[in-house]
Amino acid sequence: MVAPRDREVTDNPSEFVRVVQLTDSHLLADPGALLWNNLNTRSSMVAVFEHIQQQRHPGDLVVISGDIAEKAEPEAYQWLLEYCQDLGLPVYCLPGNHDDPMLMGEILNYANVSTKPLITLKNWQLILLNSIVPRQPNGHLDRGQLDFLNRSLASRPDLNTLVFLHHPPVAIGSSWMDAMGLDNAVDFFALLDQYPQVQGIVWGHIHQEFHTExxxxxxxxxxxxxxxxxxxxxxxxxxxxxxxxxxxVLSPNGQIETQAYYVDVEHFIG
Known part of the structure; x- marks a missing residue:
C-alpha cells in the first residue's frame, strides 16, 4: 500500500527507515547557467534541499537516482559534493544517461557522499543499479548488474529490499518517454520474481510522478x-x-509509505 507520508506513525519511529529520493537535477558547471525555461538547476536543487530540511522527519538517507549533471561536467559533481557536506545525512548516488559513472566515482566518494551500490539499514536493503547505455537515452541492465542484483538478493533473504535505478522498467503511458525505458525489463522482472523480499522499485528519468503495482x-x-x-x-x-x-517511509513489516513534494515555482526560476 502506498499512503500519504504525512499521517501520524503510531509504531516506534526508530524502527522505520526514512529515505529521500532526489533525481534528474541536471546540474551545470557554470553556477549562473540556465537550462529549460530559464531554469537554474543549482537553485532548484537548493530549494528542494531546503524544503526537505523543513520536514519534521527529514530522513535517514538520500538517494540521488541519476542525471545528476546535464553534461557530466566535473564542476557539477564537485558542487553537489560540497553542498551535501552540510546536510548531515548520508547521500548515495547512481548514474543516469546524462552522467559519467567513472567521473562520479572519482568525485562523489567523500565524507557523507558515496556511489556505493548496496546499503543495509535496520531490516532493509537498498540496491542501487547502473542502467545506463553510454551515449544513449534508453536503459539496459548488463549481465554484471543483473548478477550483482541476484547475489545481493540471494545473500539477504531476511531483509526487505528496495531497488533503485534510473530508467523505468515499465511503460508510463507517454510514448516519447516509453521509447527510452529499460530495454531488458523482462530479464529484470524474471530475476526479481524469484525473491519475495523485494517490496519496491524506484526510478527517475521520467520527470513526473508514477505509481503502479x-x-x-x-x-x-x-x-x-x-x-x-x-x-x-x-x-x-x-x-x-x-x-x-x-x-x-519503510516499515519493519515491508510496507512502503510514500509521497512526492513540490517547491513553489517562484523559488527556482532564474
Missing part, C-alpha cells in the same frame, strides 16, 4: 529536482510544476 511490488517513478514533464504526452512537454522529490 506488480505482483505486490510497488513501482514508483519520481519528479525531478528541476522541471517536470506532462504525463501522458506524446512529445516532450513541460508541466507547470516546480521542482520535486519523493520521500519514502
Amino acid at each position: 506488480r505482483r505486490g511490488v510497488q513501482l514508483l517513478g519520481s519528479p525531478s529536482t528541476c522541471v517536470q514533464f506532462v504525463p501522458g504526452s506524446e512529445h516532450f512537454q513541460l508541466a507547470q510544476l516546480g521542482p520535486g522529490y519523493r520521500q519514502l
Whole structure:
C-alpha cells in the first residue's frame, strides 16, 4: 500500500527507515547557467534541499537516482559534493544517461557522499543499479548488474529490499518517454520474481510522478529536482510544476509509505 507520508506513525519511529529520493537535477558547471525555461538547476536543487530540511522527519538517507549533471561536467559533481557536506545525512548516488559513472566515482566518494551500490539499514536493503547505455537515452541492465542484483538478493533473504535505478522498467503511458525505458525489463522482472523480499522499485528519468503495482511490488517513478514533464504526452512537454522529490517511509513489516513534494515555482526560476 502506498499512503500519504504525512499521517501520524503510531509504531516506534526508530524502527522505520526514512529515505529521500532526489533525481534528474541536471546540474551545470557554470553556477549562473540556465537550462529549460530559464531554469537554474543549482537553485532548484537548493530549494528542494531546503524544503526537505523543513520536514519534521527529514530522513535517514538520500538517494540521488541519476542525471545528476546535464553534461557530466566535473564542476557539477564537485558542487553537489560540497553542498551535501552540510546536510548531515548520508547521500548515495547512481548514474543516469546524462552522467559519467567513472567521473562520479572519482568525485562523489567523500565524507557523507558515496556511489556505493548496496546499503543495509535496520531490516532493509537498498540496491542501487547502473542502467545506463553510454551515449544513449534508453536503459539496459548488463549481465554484471543483473548478477550483482541476484547475489545481493540471494545473500539477504531476511531483509526487505528496495531497488533503485534510473530508467523505468515499465511503460508510463507517454510514448516519447516509453521509447527510452529499460530495454531488458523482462530479464529484470524474471530475476526479481524469484525473491519475495523485494517490496519496491524506484526510478527517475521520467520527470513526473508514477505509481503502479506488480505482483505486490510497488513501482514508483519520481519528479525531478528541476522541471517536470506532462504525463501522458506524446512529445516532450513541460508541466507547470516546480521542482520535486519523493520521500519514502519503510516499515519493519515491508510496507512502503510514500509521497512526492513540490517547491513553489517562484523559488527556482532564474
